Amino acid sequence: MTKQNKMSKRKLSNINLVLAAIAILTDILMVLGILNITRYSNFSKSIFVLINVVILVILLVLNGLIAYNAYAMKKSILYVTIGVLVIAFLSGGALTYITTRVNKNIDKIINTGTTSEKVEVSFVVYSENGNFTVNDINDLEGKTFGILSNTEEQVGYILPKKELEAKKINVTYHEYDDYNSMLMGLFGGEIDAAALPSNYVAMFEVNDGYSEFLDNTKAILTFDKNITVTTESGSDKDITKEPFTVLIIGTDEQRSDALMLASFNPLSMQVTLTSIARDSYVPIACYAGKSEDKITHARVRSRQCTIDTVEDLMDIDIDFYFESNFAGVVEMVDALGGIIITNPYEFVGQRSDARGKMTVWVPAGTNRLNGEQALAYARERHLYANGDFQRQANQQQVIQAILTEAMKLTDVNKALKVLDAAGDNVSTNFTVDQLISLFNYSIKKMNRSYVKNANVINMVGSRVTGYGSSKWNESMQLNLYIYRVYQGSITDNRNAILRNINLDSKIDAPKAISFSANWVFTAPTLSNETYSEPIIHDEAPDTVINFSGKLLSDVQAWASTRGITVNVTKVHQGEEGYVDSYPENMVIAQSVRAGIKTENVTEITVSVITHEGATKNCPANSYYDSGKNACVCENGYYAKNDSDLNTGGAGCIANPTTTPTVTPTVTPTTTPTTTPTTDPTTKPTTDPTNKPHEHTWGEWIIDQEATCDAPGKKHRVCTQDPEHTETEVIAQLTGDSCKAHEHAWTETGRQDATCDADGYINYTCTCGQTKQDVIPKRTDCEASPDPTTDTSDGSEDGNNEGGEQTQNPENPPTGFIFPNRFFNLFSKLFK
């Protein structure tokens, strides 16, 4: 054996050792990957068993190869082994990576036990005028502090109490049933500070009238803690056999902005989807005494509170929930590569991360929308006559579109991205096995259909109808918008859901069927739009109105009928709030805000505009008329546009019959000096540090002549420092010569057209204006002797005669010009 061979054997032995280590690592990766996917084995047991067997065989072959290699010590086997090992190792790595990522997200989505959640609490104070007396937690000593009455509530009760006790601050606690009442207590001065979720502004600003109050609040302390949250497990129903209900919750800043109660019947494959308006004013299950509030606020307390509230409202047990926040919609739709939505109206909506900023354009028609657009579409309500209800329908459309796109997914990477987005934003208490069995069941149903495009799932949309109403809030002195639901609608929707989920329902007498291809079937609605029920509107008290923009006389008339004294503060020119275009005595501010009950008001002070003693910088040839509160032209002048005159625009110009007193400083015939009088390259004689100096200006240089239609421009250069220039506008030409007239053109120059080039004629009017007419190239020239050009094709288009393209001057080419008649067709197309 040569030395080289000996080396080779030793080397081979070492390589085998390394390969054995990698093979064991591959075994581990593969087994881990397989164990990861076993939780999904209910998709198809036989396929999963087959996968296990195949992987087992591969691993055994791999291990066997390594062992045989160690035994035989042959290079040829080594290469095969390395090849198999590399493939197996990479596959094992990929399998483990993908399955771990999938499982991680699935675990995040499936929420059936206890999880740790970070919550943030803020101690919030309020001041109507911005003078806060409590600026620090220590200032709370001896004050009244608002907390929730529910002793199990972490954010509203446990954590703030612990914090205050830890800091040994003694306060008097005032308990509230819900955050809304607590906020009202804070605004009404009942308490000095309140314990609220840190995002309380975003949570409550959607309430009409709250923004003004929320702007005057301040968080004096914000802290976070990790708490354990227990979510009720979903039903253990066999959902492929028994009908079930799901509450679909769309959240935004912890409010439930979209609520849909779905029911699914696995036998009929019928799904009912009932939307509940977020402002529905209903008893909230987790409030003390189940006091009423907007249903959207129930989610602020907890998800379970929302579920219980809907259960109470509809009198239906909810088996499962499915929750997604709005950010999730954006991320999921983007991960899907957009969804197809048919939108009747173009609009601009707000971005998910910038409340109030309307920057998302949603086009009309059927389009593929990205995440932000889809969310804007799902949120939009102002555009529609039926506001929130159209929004509910749109939300249902977005859900369907997401499901449709998700069903089409074939790209693993895309699917993983969608799952990542879902993992961060979606939560449900279905188990994985329940979802898999439902999926398998639905697929089997779909496979039964022998007719293409036949719908297997029958989705029936509905909503709990009601009417807009208002609720007077004494502490806030505000009339708040609420939505009162019809009991009849609740009953109708409940009956439809119960029929769908109760397979023991009474069967109606059989009905015959008739059909015509000329009928268009419309599915019946589950709920009426209106019901004959007493309409409840809180009797709103007489309140102060918003006087802004009204005249003082209106305020006085309003106040006199109520016995209220009106004090007037006049706002003069130069004072805050003064606007010179506002009319005399227009109200710009009031001491008592709109909405306050008039019975609590004895006097009101209004700030009104006065133009007394006002002066105004009016443009040229005009002066300020205080009576008219506007600039007016001097005698002999007129303004082209009065509004321009008063907003710093063009001044007055001389009446056509009057000789202007201002004439252009430079006559249009002056030959402009095109170079500065000083050499710009010459070093300035002035101090190089650019010390200020008296400029010694050179001649005016005309950059652009003034005409009847536009002003001109000129500049001059300082002879001491060529970098200093001064520019002036040359007034637009006026006078008789510029008065609109029929021009009297005189030919001032001409060049005749040739076979090769256009000609022109120059004209000048008596007013000085010039124009040029083009004479088209000659087309009567002899054909070109160029033998390569075919001129015998009988084309009616004579442009090519002569062997060269003759352009029609009225239709100049905008695209390519092609060299012969054949290509000219394409040229026309390009044009």
Add this chain to the structure above:
Amino acid sequence: MSKQDKAKAKRAKKNKQIIYMMLAASLVVVAVMGFNIVRISLKKSAGSGEVVEKTNTSSMKNDKYVIGNNPTQFQQDEFKKLTEALKGDDPQEITAAVVRNFIADYFTWTNKDGNYEVGGLQYIYGPMFTSFQEQSRWEFYKDLDLYISQYGRENLLEVTDITLTDVVYAGKFEHYSGEEYEAYYVEATWNYKPSSKIDVNSFQKTGYFTVVDNDGRYEIAQFFDHYD
């Protein structure tokens, strides 16, 4: 022992170790995977909802139509007659066969999996079959889930015989889309297999049909349960 032999022995020992290592790894893999296979096999599905097993779906078809899922013997016989009729070019004969097959499928519930499985859709005027399917789910098939769960599928409707009047040419049938078709009219009555659970005679048993020749395919353009 020479240095060379020592090295050889050392190599042999190392190779042996590798072989044992791979053997051990294989045993672990077999044990884990074997356990996993058993676990999968014994795993209970969270759903035991049954879907009626498809039978005889693709075995009977012709150029124009395919027999419905789980056809009854009566349906199979009618389908054979339809296939025969299609071999000729007698519109009246084809019309009669189409109507008979529609009735046999649509009004038979013993072979339906659920409300979603509306029978005879392929015999309905093409552009309107999804609309007809939806209409059926709200009307004739509305309570099929309740019938299945309360009385059992086998006790439900099953068409056993159909009687037709002579098929007559009915001129042109005009669809609202502006399309016009040659149309044929026929009246039908049918009977159901007796059931101990439901009153089969309370269900629809008559129909007045108009069939159109839609580019060589005969489709039901309208039918009524009573004659006005």
